[in-house]
Amino acid sequence: MTMSNAANIPQSATAAATVCWSCSASLKESALFCEQCGKIQPPSGGYFSVFGLEPRLNLDLGMLEHQFHKLSRKLHPDRFGRASEQEKEWSLASSSLLNDAYRTLKDPISRTRHLLRMHGAEIGEEFAGKDKKDPSRAPADLLEEVFELNMQLEELRMGDEDAGLKQSLSEARKKFVALQDEVDDQLRAEWAKWDEGAEFGNDAAREAAQKTMVALLDRRRYLSNLVREVTETLGDS
Amino acid sequence: MAANNENGRVVGIDLGTTNSLVAYMEGSTPVVIPGVDGSNLVPSVVALDPVQADGGRPTVTVGNSARQALIETPERVIYSVKRLMGRSLAEARNEQKFFAFRIAEDSEEGPDSNEVPRVQLGELRFTPPEISAYVLRQLKRNAERFFGAPVTQAVITVPAYFNDAQRQATKDAGRMAGLDVLRLVNEPTAAALAYGLDRAKEGTIAVYDLGGGTFDISILKLRDGIFEVRSTNGDTHLGGDDIDNLLLTIALDEIFAEHGVDLRQHPSAVQAMRKAAIDAKIQLSYQPAASFDIELPNGDRYQREIPREVYEDLIQPILERTAGPCKQAMLDAGVLPEQIDEVVLVGGSTRIPAVQQLVENLFHLSARGKKPHTELNPDEVVALGAAVQADILAGSSKATEELLLLDVTPLSLGIEALGGTVAKIIQRNSTIPASATEHFTTGVDGQANVAIHVVQGERELAADCRSLARFDLKGIPPMSAGLPRIEVKFLIDADGILQVSAREQRSGKQAQIEVKPTYGLTDEQVENMILDSFDHAEEDFSKRLLIEARNEADTILSAVERAPRNPAWAQLTAEEKENIETAQTYLVSIKAGEDQNAIREATVALDQATRRFAELMMEAAVSTAIRGKTMETAGEEMGDEIQAPHPMARAEFK
Numbered sequence: 001m002t003m004s005n006a007a008n009i010p011q012s013a014t015a016a017a018t019v020c021w022s023c024s025a026s027l028k029e030s031a032l033f034c035e036q037c038g039k040i041q042p043p044s045g046g047y048f049s050v051f052g053l054e055p056r057l058n059l060d061l062g063m064l065e066h067q068f069h070k071l072s073r074k075l076h077p078d079r080f081g082r083a084s085e086q087e088k089e090w091s092l093a094s095s096s097l098l099n100d101a102y103r104t105l106k107d108p109i110s111r112t113r114h115l116l117r118m119h120g121a122e123i124g125e126e127f128a129g130k131d132k133k134d135p136s137r138a139p140a141d142l143l144e145e146v147f148e149l150n151m152q153l154e155e156l157r158m159g160d161e162d163a164g165l166k167q168s169l170s171e172a173r174k175k176f177v178a179l180q181d182e183v184d185d186q187l188r189a190e191w192a193k194w195d196e197g198a199e200f201g202n203d204a205a206r207e208a209a210q211k212t213m214v215a216l217l218d219r220r221r222y223l224s225n226l227v228r229e230v231t232e233t234l235g236d237s
Numbered sequence: 238m239a240a241n242n243e244n245g246r247v248v249g250i251d252l253g254t255t256n257s258l259v260a261y262m263e264g265s266t267p268v269v270i271p272g273v274d275g276s277n278l279v280p281s282v283v284a285l286d287p288v289q290a291d292g293g294r295p296t297v298t299v300g301n302s303a304r305q306a307l308i309e310t311p312e313r314v315i316y317s318v319k320r321l322m323g324r325s326l327a328e329a330r331n332e333q334k335f336f337a338f339r340i341a342e343d344s345e346e347g348p349d350s351n352e353v354p355r356v357q358l359g360e361l362r363f364t365p366p367e368i369s370a371y372v373l374r375q376l377k378r379n380a381e382r383f384f385g386a387p388v389t390q391a392v393i394t395v396p397a398y399f400n401d402a403q404r405q406a407t408k409d410a411g412r413m414a415g416l417d418v419l420r421l422v423n424e425p426t427a428a429a430l431a432y433g434l435d436r437a438k439e440g441t442i443a444v445y446d447l448g449g450g451t452f453d454i455s456i457l458k459l460r461d462g463i464f465e466v467r468s469t470n471g472d473t474h475l476g477g478d479d480i481d482n483l484l485l486t487i488a489l490d491e492i493f494a495e496h497g498v499d500l501r502q503h504p505s506a507v508q509a510m511r512k513a514a515i516d517a518k519i520q521l522s523y524q525p526a527a528s529f530d531i532e533l534p535n536g537d538r539y540q541r542e543i544p545r546e547v548y549e550d551l552i553q554p555i556l557e558r559t560a561g562p563c564k565q566a567m568l569d570a571g572v573l574p575e576q577i578d579e580v581v582l583v584g585g586s587t588r589i590p591a592v593q594q595l596v597e598n599l600f601h602l603s604a605r606g607k608k609p610h611t612e613l614n615p616d617e618v619v620a621l622g623a624a625v626q627a628d629i630l631a632g633s634s635k636a637t638e639e640l641l642l643l644d645v646t647p648l649s650l651g652i653e654a655l656g657g658t659v660a661k662i663i664q665r666n667s668t669i670p671a672s673a674t675e676h677f678t679t680g681v682d683g684q685a686n687v688a689i690h691v692v693q694g695e696r697e698l699a700a701d702c703r704s705l706a707r708f709d710l711k712g713i714p715p716m717s718a719g720l721p722r723i724e725v726k727f728l729i730d731a732d733g734i735l736q737v738s739a740r741e742q743r744s745g746k747q748a749q750i751e752v753k754p755t756y757g758l759t760d761e762q763v764e765n766m767i768l769d770s771f772d773h774a775e776e777d778f779s780k781r782l783l784i785e786a787r788n789e790a791d792t793i794l795s796a797v798e799r800a801p802r803n804p805a806w807a808q809l810t811a812e813e814k815e816n817i818e819t820a821q822t823y824l825v826s827i828k829a830g831e832d833q834n835a836i837r838e839a840t841v842a843l844d845q846a847t848r849r850f851a852e853l854m855m856e857a858a859v860s861t862a863i864r865g866k867t868m869e870t871a872g873e874e875m876g877d878e879i880q881a882p883h884p885m886a887r888a889e890f891k
Contacts, residue, residue: 069460069461069463069465072463072641072643073463073641076641076643076731077420077670077730077731078420078626078629078630078641078642078731079632079641081247081419081420081629081630081631081632082630082631082632092670092728092730092731093728095670095731096669096670096671096672096728096729097672099667099668099669099670099671100671100672100673102668103667103668103671
């Protein structure tokens with residue numbers, strides 16, 4: 001582990017530069033690299049501008065991967081093995097920004113969370129450890145089932161090895177996974193509304209979609225924590 | 238061509254537990270560079286030479302020539318030091334169960350001790366990176382001799398599952414050896430590069446790497462020359478050594494039960510027995526059975542036949558331990574066994590037929606009419622891949638300009654939260670470089686420091702993860718509790734090593750931070766351990782080659798001078814003795830000259846003339862050790878722990 005100078009670390013929150021520092025061409029394909037003169041740019045910009053994309057929820061994942069590979073070829077530290085210290089630093093910062101952006105955007109849930117947060121939505125943290133209890137409450141329609149599930153989990157943890165118990169837990173898990181898929185479908189439907197609102201400056205439509213999605217994400221997180229808990233207790237990932 | 242680049246060549250190095258290799262790209266093909274003795278493998282053995290008559294600091298011998306010292310002066314020799322890289326003192330003590338070495342007695346232990354363990358060799362003490370640096374320096378010299386030019390830049394491979402401290406220790410070793418380490422590459426990924434180079438491959442491949450001491454599995458997606466690692470998993474304490482230990486334990490228990498002889502009281506006999514176990518293991522990869530036939534101190538014979546079926550039943554639980562990591566890796570990569578197009582086998586232990594069978598089952602290969610890839614020598618493939626990566630980094634080479642490796646971090650990075658739990662900030666299998674930004678604040682009015690504990694691992698409690706570092710954010714401007722907003726940026730670089738930086742956002746001040754790595758050397762310590770300050774001086778290069786040639790000549794000459802005192806000498810024929818004397822006299826006469834090549838040739842000739850003597854000496858030492866007659870001193874020096882495979886095993890059992 002080593003220390004580096006904080007001043008050189010880019011802030012992903014800062015606005016993207018729009019023109020190349022070297023040739024002043026506008027940066028269309030990516031904020032990190034100039035297509036005109038081939039120069040690496042000081043790392044800046046958010047995850048979408050890294051890929052030269054408008055912030056939208058519906059993304060062409062094939063294009064995203066293609067662009068990721070293309071930019072990796074330009075920015076990866078392996079391309080700067082014998083370059084100047086300044087270029088090495090930019091390459092390290094830019095390629096980590098690129099990797100972080102790709103990791104976040106390629107996954108539909110993390111992409112949605114990221115974009116909504118950028119627009120001021122407050123979304124609870126993902127499950128982050130045993131003692132970090134999920135603050136969100138069980139959705140009303142699931143209260144009964146969750147109560148039942150928790151009882152069964154407790155019995156299993158107490159050492160009850162009953163096969164019927166395991167069977168019933170694994171069926172419950174199946175059901176929750178199906179509910180999770182349902183939420184995903186509902187989310188996708190909202191994506192289109194949000195994107196359209198953003199595209200045409202219809203803030204009311206965008207905000208309505210956003211509100212629905214925040215609720216859906218809460219529900220989804222609750223479900224995925226349940227599934228995780230059952231899987232951990234059953235020990236059969 | 239990279240080769241003619243003004244910056245010189247970049248070589249690829251496989252710094253292994255048992256053997257090390259150096260390779261380079263010859264045009265578009267990676268090639269291993271042999272040592273002076275013509276062998277591609279340099280045993281990772283380091284011996285401290287006898288004390289100099291003039292009282293000067295003793296010199297060090299590495300590789301094949303260090304093997305002899307294992308018999309003569311075992312207390313001055315160390316092997317398998319890779320197991321100690323980046324380890325704490327407590328972890329190093331634990332390693333003593335697996336192989337023999339001495340920890341310096343004045344080593345301080347304590348909960349806060351971040352001291353790097355030091356190994357006692359004769360009268361001197363060395364840190365593990367220093368010992369590895371001697372191996373690296375030998376490889377560097379082999380390459381320089383081969384090219385006739387200095388070599389100062391290298392790519393070094395590490396197990397994919399190595400943590401931050403182990404990676405840092407490897408980089409430190411490179412620096413001490415006078416090498417600018419351009420990149421650390423994961424071993425399975427390097428193997429994939431070696432395999433993927435010659436054909437434009439597309440698809441998903443798995444690399445199964447079972448070596449002497451570590452196991453790695455990596456799943457990669459190949460497309461348009463991009464090698465994108467999707468997931469990696471492994472076990473840093475799983476390998477051929479475990480099989481050796483198992484066979485040895487069974488034999489020792491049987492000997493005690495059937496003959497009432499407790500061989501564990503005779504450390505050198507244990508080592509000899511282990512040698513027999515390794516012999517049997519290797520035979521069982523090619524033959525339906527192997528056998529032990531050993532004379533015991535009480536005159537009894539321990540005779541035992543091991544049919545391959547019995548052997549396979551015995552080792553199955555060890556091999557099964559590789560299944561879990563493989564399944565987890567597939568799960569993390571989001572692929573099913575059927576979606577793996579090719580499987581590549583790496584590491585000496587993959588020569589075991591039962592391992593190949595297990596791999597076929599794990600990845601459903603037979604049903605799909607596929608076989609795992611074994612075309613490249615499993616001992617060399619990692620070094621070859623390192624050479625490919627070296628060529629990529631050197632740039633401007635046609636052979637590799639389209640290739641790019643995107644690797645991942647094997648372990649999640651987290652910070653200790655309230656209650657000792659871990660908040661993960663970078664998940665395992667994230668493509669590197671990767672970063673995460675976290676915000677911290679104060680809990681008390683006017684608080685000026687915030688302590689942060691960084692860990693690596695998958696467990697939920699910080700105490701169960703690997704502690705990387707603790708640091709204090711200092712100099713926070715006095716504010717009410719909760720008001721300061723300190724932004725800390727964690728960045729894992731392309732070598733898999735963490736960098737940290739911080740700033741206080743409200744005051745705009747950069748918070749001072751001092752990172753105390755939990756284990757590892759400081760920059761100053763590394764600086765002081767650099768082996769040769771003259772290594773960079775190019776004008777001295779030919780002079781240095783000559784000095785080295787003379788040093789090598791001196792090493793073998795002094796060994797030959799001591800030879801007649803060894804009982805094994807009597808077993809040589811008159812002709813053999815005469816040949817040795819002729820070669821000896823010739824080397825003495827030519828050594829004073831200025832022709833380093835002639836000195837080298839004469840050294841090799843003397844080495845070859847004494848080869849049978851070395852073998853006889855080995856055999857004598859082993860058989861007398863079994864009878865418990867000699868090597869008592871050696872035994873006492875080595876302690877009575879179980880011993881690791883004898884580095885000579887390979888040469889002996891061919």
